[in-house]
Amino acid sequence: MRTGIINATLAFLCWGSFPLYFHALNNVPPGQILAHRVLWSLLFLVIVLTARRQWKWLPAVLRQPRVIGSFVASALLLSGNWLVYIWAVNNGHVIEGSLGYFINPLVNIMFGYLLLKERLRVGQWAAIALAALGVAWLTWQAGTVPWIALILAATFGAYGLMRKTAALGALEGLAFETMVLFPLALGYVIWLTVHGENAFINSPADSTRWLLAAAGPITAIPLLLFAAGARKIPLAVLGMLQYISPTIQFLLGVWLFHEAFTAERLVGFVLIWAALALYAAEGLWRSRT
Template identity: 55%
Template structure:
């Protein structure tokens, strides 16, 4: 590959990856108008319509082969059953947090997620931590401890989001599958339960679909598209970029969420909370600098 084509390759990767994280950062704008719908019902619709949408995309791209291969491997199928459960818990927690007025704390979860990934890699995959990584994890722990002390309660939303997404990433590492077939398998495994739950809500007279206007119905059905499109963009971008580059770009998402929580939704962000975030941002700065240093070194001639 020539220098110019390589640069273009990287530029497209940056644009795709930035687009994905901008979409994820703007997610509160999508879920907030659905505050009148129970988070469990939003989750069920998200799973169901995601399954429908990715099935259409898989058919259009003719990528059913990877999925069929996964279905013939019981171990991989079991791991994906676990990963789909953990991902559903992550989605449910995030949707509830946004609509309950905890956008700022939800953003914190995705700020600390990369450091949780480092810790999980050390605990379960035997990956060794560099000195900067160890210091970054310690700084993040200090930030969480300060937020707990100053608020008088554990930031359980942030920790739940970081932990579930971290465990999800760990499970996907154990059973690698391309992004789209992987999402398809996860949603296909959960969508029958989601459909049964929605039928139950409807039978009980608590179903939101068809009861709150066409705008709500359109948002519930569109949840499948807004779930899958950023994932496709991320997959296209991540294939073209170094992990260190993706690691820096990923902070766009929670930064947008934090700005929305404070500036648009008026959530509190006083000095105590700012200090806790500052400790975590310092950890992320150290972690990202170490990653960029390793990337720079890898590009130097031997």
């Protein structure tokens, strides 16, 4: 139990610190960061799988078109989520990005209701209503829908829904998803190189190259920690720990990147935080009873 909590906490701390990493690469276009993240992640995962002699799953998967199709879809959702988040961080929207991951659990509940025909309890309906009120308030105050947060929540929620019933575990699944994205990422990087726009080659700073290459372990290590922790702790505890990540992102956006956060905007966030508190309290009460 203690080891599981430590592993999961470390994973969420890493994910919460992602804005620092992507902000350090703000001189590189988001599409290039995404492509390098795919390439270096695959290289790192191949090394890990080889060291663990964990390749027996691949031939079986390649003989199942339906499984391949499901991982193509999940890979596209994951890459879309990554691209939007990278763009958000590098364009001064860290706070709105954190909002997406705050409301993600409530989006998961709605997906379960709409797609899996799961019954919602009264407390869950109330939490969803509060969150919807918060999003409506933020939309009215800003004069525009918080589309970054909604896209992040929807894509990650849909990705989680697909991975919930996936045929592969966390490590193998991420490896196969990066294999699916590899041809696109490699083709894009080759095109950039031919046109003299590859930041990895053309950047005058060695730090940029090291940061791009570090995308592999930075992507995979938190996932491995999360997978190790999730097997050892109750789902209710894991659900509480997941708020570490968006909380860190929110604090970074306010205190480090000095993004605008008015009192009117705070009202919307308070409504969403109240919805999450209600959702967590209802879940804890339900698990006890």
